[in-house]
Amino acid sequence: MEFQPRSSLIASFDRVYIDEVARDSEVAQRVLDLFPKEKIEFVSQEPWSEAKRGYLSASEFERSKKNLFITPFKGQFFKRCPGSSQSKVLNCCNYHVLNLGSQCNMNCSYCYLQSYLNSPIMKIFSNLNSAIDELREMTNLHAHLPFRVGTGEVIDSLSLDEITLYSRKLISFFREFPKWTLEFKTKSDRVDQFLDLGPSPNTVVSWSLNCEEMITAEEHGTASLENRLLAAEKCLKAGFSVAFHIDPMIWHPEWKANYAKLVDTIQARFRPDDINVISLGTLRFQPEQRHLMKQRFGMSSHVTRAEMFPSESDKLRYDASLRHEMFRFVYNKFKSQSENWRIFLCMETPETWVTALDAQPSKKEELRELFRPLPKV
């Protein structure tokens, strides 16, 4: 497919490194077509990898967002969501992840990659076919089970998709397995590159949403709320499923008014039947990343100033009663308009479910399927 990415995306990278062994991959060939020659370098090892170290410093983290490395991934692509490793303390929604790269070209102040990544460069994995082979093994075994597979765990699913066009191959693959769901998760508005493949009801294009005020203050370099919603409307019209993740809700003095406005906006433009699911989450992050966040964003951010405490899952979270209040507020706001909105809490404890939403997910008819245990992979 002839699809030209925005010039601003190409210009946002200082340099693109192509692993010699990935030279003949489709994505490397596309990069060669799209980027100016002077920005491209072939390498035999990962740049800046000579010193293996722990957490990246602020300057290394910034640099890693501006340099791209095209390389094959040597590990297992298909994994359970990290939340599942804490299923003793968190309710697990059976999400699975397929990592086709790492790092993100956007810059949210709360981004968990700040404590997750130890690679000093953004990566796009060149061996999509190996990922699809892995998927095929799983689908051959469990074609009848409702597996949900997301590609947006350690990289935004769509913000670089204009370069890779991976969405197109994945959508086509998932068509063969209607019980399985492919989920793209994004804060971009980049969907035009695959719309012609619709309708594809088992592809869920999902947006992390926030109130406009928090998008402006904390989600740097992302699409505006209006552009995300416009893109969601395009996807619906083309026959894709759409989901929203109001996550992370961030406390700020006007949080009630601003999140109420967000819910009103969603309700004015979408019907409950339009939206596959809405997940809610409040701000949370690993304790180790707080110093890096302060170095990168100072203390004027609502995220670095947030009043956070160690929780059962070891992450820092708001006080439980504040979390419950925020969940109840947004949940009730949706449900007061229609009981048909399918809403669940992301990475939350059973106690929060009961306190904020009155019941465990297994007791909620509309969510039972989502939380039904699946075979471990």
Add this chain to the structure above:
Amino acid sequence: MQLKIVSDFNRILDFQPCRPWPKSLPSIAANGILIAGFQRLPSDTVLDHGKLSSDLFTALFHELHSNLTLPEMSRLSETLKKNNLIQLKDDFLKISGFQPGPNLNSILESLRDVPLELQHWLSEKKMGPQEILPLLNVTPSQAAQILSACRAHRDSRNEASQRMELISDLTLMKYELTDILTQTLATLKSLRYPITSSRDNSLKAKELPWPAKLRAQPKRQGDHSGFDIHFFANSPLELNKLSDQLKKVADAWNSSLDQV
């Protein structure tokens, strides 16, 4: 190995280690560098290990100076730099259990500006890189003032680590450093976490009908606040009685929540 004298060496790694080298032992050298027993007379004896491979040299140094603290590592880095031996730094860091990298480099550099007596205090407390990281967000002079405050408050390692982070945060939040240096940890927490403190205080202010034989203290445990309850029962009958009384407390607590 052979015996030499101190004046034979012009490269001396005197990083002012916290533990003095035993007077009864000679100074030690290898690869033409004096690496232990620094404050000696020029004519004093040195046990010279001669030429060692880089690995053996690092291992010998580690045996002579095990468990180096961060301030010692900071002084060692400076000494290595002055002696044109900076290439050894990462090996010394690794063998001492530190992870080389830009974050650690920044910490070591920031410690260089801290007065020696405060460096010794940090060494005594065995503060690690993660605990010192918040000081990178303030100026060197502010960092020294914060460390002085921790010492003046006679903080334990854990208290000092909390105080460093709270004061650094509050300084970035535009509080006057001089106003907060003398505050207790409880006051610093209430300034840093005003909303949660106010919620916790409202719990303290609740007048609940606690039974006389029971001790209930409002308490924060991570992301939860509640009551820490202690009681002693000397019979099943008394336990039943207390449990009935506790139900009344729960009802009263519940209705106070409904009023919010």
